[in-house]
Amino acid sequence: MAAETRELAVFAWLPERDDPGFRPAGRLNLTQTRGALLSDAALASEFRYGLRYLERPQSFEIDPVSLSLRDRVRVRGVRLFPVNGLPEFGGIRDAAPDAWGRRVIEARRKVPANSLTEAEYLLDASSDRVGALDVRANLDAPATSAASDLRSLGYLLQAAAAVEAGEPVPAALADLLAAGQTAGGARPKASVRDDRGVLWLAKFPARGDTFDVARAEYCTLELARRAGLTVPELQVLDVSGRPVMLIRRFDRFWAGAREARLPFVSGLTLVACSEFESRMKRYADLALAIREHVAAPCVRADVEELFARMVFNIFVSNDDDHLRNHGFLRDPRMGGWQLSPLYDVVPRPGHAHERYLHLEVGDQGKLATLDNALTHYPAFLGKRPRAIELMHRVWSTVRGWKSIFEELGAPGGLIDRIAPAIRDLDDIASPGLRAEIRRTAPLAVHTNW
Numbered sequence: 001m002a003a004e005t006r007e008l009a010v011f012a013w014l015p016e017r018d019d020p021g022f023r024p025a026g027r028l029n030l031t032q033t034r035g036a037l038l039s040d041a042a043l044a045s046e047f048r049y050g051l052r053y054l055e056r057p058q059s060f061e062i063d064p065v066s067l068s069l070r071d072r073v074r075v076r077g078v079r080l081f082p083v084n085g086l087p088e089f090g091g092i093r094d095a096a097p098d099a100w101g102r103r104v105i106e107a108r109r110k111v112p113a114n115s116l117t118e119a120e121y122l123l124d125a126s127s128d129r130v131g132a133l134d135v136r137a138n139l140d141a142p143a144t145s146a147a148s149d150l151r152s153l154g155y156l157l158q159a160a161a162a163v164e165a166g167e168p169v170p171a172a173l174a175d176l177l178a179a180g181q182t183a184g185g186a187r188p189k190a191s192v193r194d195d196r197g198v199l200w201l202a203k204f205p206a207r208g209d210t211f212d213v214a215r216a217e218y219c220t221l222e223l224a225r226r227a228g229l230t231v232p233e234l235q236v237l238d239v240s241g242r243p244v245m246l247i248r249r250f251d252r253f254w255a256g257a258r259e260a261r262l263p264f265v266s267g268l269t270l271v272a273c274s275e276f277e278s279r280m281k282r283y284a285d286l287a288l289a290i291r292e293h294v295a296a297p298c299v300r301a302d303v304e305e306l307f308a309r310m311v312f313n314i315f316v317s318n319d320d321d322h323l324r325n326h327g328f329l330r331d332p333r334m335g336g337w338q339l340s341p342l343y344d345v346v347p348r349p350g351h352a353h354e355r356y357l358h359l360e361v362g363d364q365g366k367l368a369t370l371d372n373a374l375t376h377y378p379a380f381l382g383k384r385p386r387a388i389e390l391m392h393r394v395w396s397t398v399r400g401w402k403s404i405f406e407e408l409g410a411p412g413g414l415i416d417r418i419a420p421a422i423r424d425l426d427d428i429a430s431p432g433l434r435a436e437i438r439r440t441a442p443l444a445v446h447t448n449w
Helices: 051-055 099-109 118-124 150-165 171-180 213-226 267-271 283-293 296-316 370-374 384-398 401-407 412-421 431-438
Strands: 002-014 021-034 042-049 133-136 189-193 199-203 234-239 242-248 252-255 258-261 264-266 327-331 336-339
Touching: 002 118, 021 051, 021 118, 021 133, 042 051, 099 118, 099 150, 118 133, 150 171, 150 189, 150 199, 150 234, 150 242, 213 234, 213 242, 213 296, 213 384, 213 401, 213 412, 264 267, 267 283, 267 327, 283 296, 283 336, 296 336, 296 370, 296 384, 370 384, 370 431, 384 401, 384 431, 401 412
Parallel strands: none
Antiparallel strands: 002 021, 002 133, 021 042, 189 199, 199 242, 234 242, 252 258, 264 327, 327 336
């Protein structure tokens, strides 16, 4: 087996008053061993912060766990390694293309699946990647932009369909594919800008969809918003007769006439575990990570929001609630991290009486019931009555989901298809808990947004 080491330059976008933009943050060394089989591959990482970066008042930690800047003196000139024996720094992994982005890169380069090194995947994603980091070959390499515009959505759909099918992408569409290189998750998507220059994430239909996933996700997220959860701006467009959902990029904001960036890390990074280990983690683990790493003024609201999101996922049978689908932003106004708006919530229709989430809910593991969720309420909330109030708040909205979906333009066929996913209170709560939830009035929503 052969080992290859690459030194890459990591940049961080800083909101410096006189000249906001990317600044060198440090050097990343990736050593990758390639064997005859994909399973033989091994990756090791190390990172050094730049000394000038550490002196910048607006500089932030690239990874809040493995590359913390709570003690800047300790990390000066020091080689740092991922915690818990991980092969990658979580904060940098979150800036890398995920499953779909990798497929796009492979299609553009006309190479087989999983044939590139991690360094190559990192370098091929554009500077429009998620968050406020960029990874380049060296300090002199320029930033690159890959976002397309809304008028190209029809062509992006064609290009995405070709990638999904494993077909050659027409030359005329090849350049448009770059808009999808930065995207995470497995479903087809791309970054686009509207006529005002605002950045959105466009999510396309996928091969094998058995229902209109775009409109289902749009309606479910709007349902979550009405249940008091924090949700980004959304819209659904008809593009060449196919639905496309647009999510305003919540890692971007406008400061005057210029676009600014917010650092982003996933729950996977904050809990400091691998993708495989994520299956063994609990919502309570994520709550503990919030208490340790989130800015103090945001902790109460964030753990309450996380509990309410868990309850909402139980009601709508969203079992795609893995740690990558929980995000955190670093707000310079707060001087630290906070829970990001909700994303990637799609009901999974099913008829089984017992259903399960990806993360463990309570003492009964992943079992998706409110009684199970209540067993771990002390990890989120100071008092049990507050947990009941949050359950009531979510239930009082979700029980009217059909009329809300109709109001949002969902056709009857989609509502019928989704109906088995939405659970009645009687199905997920014991008689005593049901009675308690029904007679409880919710209190005000605590939020920092």
